[in-house]
Amino acid sequence: MKHVTTANFPAVIHNSGVPVVVMFYASWCTKCAMMKPIAEEISGKYHAQYLFIEVDIDESPLLAKTYTDDLVPTFVCFKNGTVLASFGGLISSSILEERLKKIFRKS
Secondary structure, X not given: OEEOOOOOHHHHHHHOOOOEEEEXXXXXXXXXXXXXXXXXXXXXXXXXXXXXXXXXXXXXXXXXXXXXXXXXXXXXXXXXXXXXXXXXXXXXXXXXXHHHHHXXXXX
């Protein structure tokens, strides 16, 4: 997963040729540490269909305030720079995979 900050976030989500999945996380968050390998697994499996990026909420608090409800990890799905959906918490790889397929199938 590509690490993104406030400085390059707009360019990444607007210029990606594929839908973007953003994982908002914190280095101190145990659930985030548990979700990261799951997100990396799905990222590797679907690298041609989705761009997975990560944003540290402590490093980019304005982004966190805009896109999360103080819950980490939070996933936000973008297509052409527009938010399609968001969800948070600890989930399995199969549920993450199904949610992404459902979200991006609608768009």
